[in-house]
Amino acid sequence: MKIPTIISALLATSLAITAHAAPTTSSTDDPTLFANLVKYDHKAADALVAHYNNAVDGSSSSRTNAIGAKAAASKDILPYCVAIASNPTRTRVYKNKQTCDSKGWTTLFVFTAHTKKDKHHAAYPVCIGSAKNPDRSVIQTLKTNCDGNGWKHESTLYYTGHFVGDDHVGSTHESTFIFQATKPNRMMFYPYYEGEKHGWGAPRNMGYRTRWRLASSREMKLLKADLPSHEAVNKKIKIVSPPDAATHRCVQNLIQKAPAALVDNKKPTTFQGKDYNLYVEWAARDGCSHLVSSSSIQHSRIAKSGFTSIELVIKNKVYAAVSVRGNVALPEYFMHLAMQESLRTGQSIPVTVDNKDKDQIVALVAGTVATFGGKNTYNRTIPKK
Structure with missing residues (x-):
């Protein structure tokens, strides 16, 4: 399987969704996408998890999964949940969440990323910002702060700039194209999505460590x-x-x-x-x-x-x-x-x-x-x- 890779030239490109930079699009509606989004059965999942945890460590509420385990979840690599909503089609990024089905949002996918700079495994910054009316997110690469142009900074993450296929790196990071549109300024952040076929423009790449849905x-x-x-x-x-x-x-x-x-x-x-x-x-x-x-x-x-x-x-x-x-x-x-x-x-x-x-x-x-x-x-x- 081939995963998109980032060439060095793209590392110098920042995704800034502003009125003067983003193309005007006629429509970003994609009924097929919304019709086929996975409907996650939260109740069934919670029951499965409770049964598993009880069988493994004797507690239905425990999040460890080994008797006497001392390991704790990393504080430097966190999950980010990407959600989608309609009218207009837009995406939102939530830090430290593994599901974000709520108040009209549907989970698209989850990615994980370093929250602290590591000169070998996570040297390049990415900032995440948000705006209201309608609620939506922006991502800008090679920036640590997303304040400005109507956006409010929320968080910063880091990636290597080297991706799957760069064997000399030894640090697996994946990348996803991010598309943008205006009226209002917004982004589509979804792996393998062919945004240009649905009214989105100006794709850029962003990297992270892992992803799943x-x-x-x-x-x-x-x-x-x-x-x-x-x-x-x-x-x-x-x-x-x-x-x-x-x-x-x-x-x-x-x-x-x-x-x-x-x-x-x-x-x-x-x-x-x-x-x-x-x-x-x-x-x-x-x-x-x-x-x-x-x-x-x-x-x-x-x-x-x-x-x-x-x-x-x-x-x-x-x-x-x-x-x-x-x-x-x-x-x-x-x-x-x-x-x-x-x-x-x-x-x-x-x-x-x-x-x-x-x-x-x-x-x-x-x-x-x-x-x-x-x-x-x-x-x-x-x-x-």
Whole structure:
């Protein structure tokens, strides 16, 4: 699967939606898009999450998912929920939310991003602003503050400027085109959307670390069917938080090398970090070479059901993990995104492969049933409820 990449020239381009810069458009109506948005069953999702948490750690309200776990969700990498509304069509970005279905808004997708600058993994700023009448958001790249021209600054995030396909970077960031329109000034921020066909103009790119959308009812049922097997694996996993930035960077880099296309569930397997040349190079760049010799990727938990785990280990401590059915074809790229979410949330992530769309997975991410997937996840072929 090919993901759009940003060329260096675009790093110098800022998306500023102002009356004198944005093109006037005749119409941004797109009935097909609204008709096919996933209708997330919040009640069913909450019941699924409560059952899972109770089975794994004995508490229906707990957001950890390992007995005695000490890991906490990252304060430096947060989720941002992107919502859409009509009359006129516009989008809104909410910081530190995984769903934003409320008051006429429908969740489009969720992305995660660094909130603090990191010279190796998140060097470039992006600001998010908002305006009223109607309520809407703006994003401007290479700016830390969005105040001005009628916009009120809300938050700032950071990304690397290097994206999927830049193998030398070792830091997976995805990008999405952002389209703009006027009367009123607003943006369309939606992966793979062909905005120019629906009255939007002047596309720009913005990057972030991971993305997913809310799962449909069909996808939620797929994960629910596998939940007992996930519970058997994950209740044995204890994840801890990275003690410093160096460890966090090395875990992120280790994720990019984790073999996850097919996981052997017949015997425990360990892959040593030092055997991956690029991982060793990235560790030198990121100031964590001292952790290479103790780094490993382990397929160590095996349940009777054939489910197993992929665990990212440094100095005998697990910093990220996913549970999955063994000996089945897996979309490795999306498995890596799930591991990133495990590192961010401090929880092992249950992952189920979609039996209808092999290029996507369904996962439980910190209380949200999420679907990570390819192009068809985000365009008009999104499955209806």
